[in-house]
Amino acid sequence: MALGTVTTAFSGNPLNRADHLRTDSDILGSWANRNDARFVLIADGKVLTDEFGDILWLSPSKCRFLPLGTKVFLGLDGEAPRYGAELSAAAEEFDDMFAPGKFREPRAIGLKFRHAHPSLGIIAHAKSMLSWHASHQFCAKCGAPSTLVKAGYERKCDTCEASHFPRTDPVVIMLAFHGDKALVGRGHHVPPGFYSALAGFMEPGETIEEAVARELYEEVGVRTTRVEYKTSQPWPWPSTLMIGCFAWVEDDKLTIDATEIDDAIWITKEQARDVLAGKDDTFFLPPFIAIARDLMDIWLAED
Structure with a gap:
């Protein structure tokens, strides 16, 4: 169930996942044909949305003649069952059928909402589950x-x-600090001038703290003295859990591993605020849907 303190995009799923019902053969049988049952459709990784960009829930009768592939039970909305289903066809073949609704890329939906929203939590749930079955x-x-x-x-x-x-694959993502400055970096495949928090997959046998320290040392050669967990985010590409942390390091000398990242810089709060306010375009920082932005907002809100 959703928690009031959850704020990251793609969190906040309001459905009751109803684990106790999953072994009931009727869940993917007669329950899926109930009048109050609804389906969210995914095709080519895109989600069927209404004209406003929210989930376009379809009744069983609207799905009857569609080429549905894998179906999964997502949970209950009150007492009503909710499902995710993969459309076994290209998304563009069906856009006209649902006009003014259309299939949209989940990140575009997230950018529309700009913050945590119940629909984004459901999208992350459905997309992650269906991607896992496909692979x-x-x-x-x-x-x-x-x-x-x-x-x-x-x-x-x-x-x-x-x-x-x-x-679900765990990824640590961290905003590192030395003095009054925060460390941001850029990967090789991101748009020019775009900087974000450093991140990396956790490895077997690691704690969160060890993973943060290892990634910072591998990518920029700094040694971590303290790690503090801040927040987390489901990220359905295909199914990762972003574990957001603050980290404090011994010194600000960087030794960048060019095979890992393209660049890294230290920034002040003043610089970050100017960039986010559009007063400084020498570089860019993460958008609202990224947990890196949440970490930055937490830092900027501190005294």
């Missing part, structure tokens, strides 16, 4: 085809009986 059709143990079970929250191998469960 895990076969058993990782024996290679045989696997079958969707537990309303989409498990896949079962009919040959070796191994069970497989949806995965």
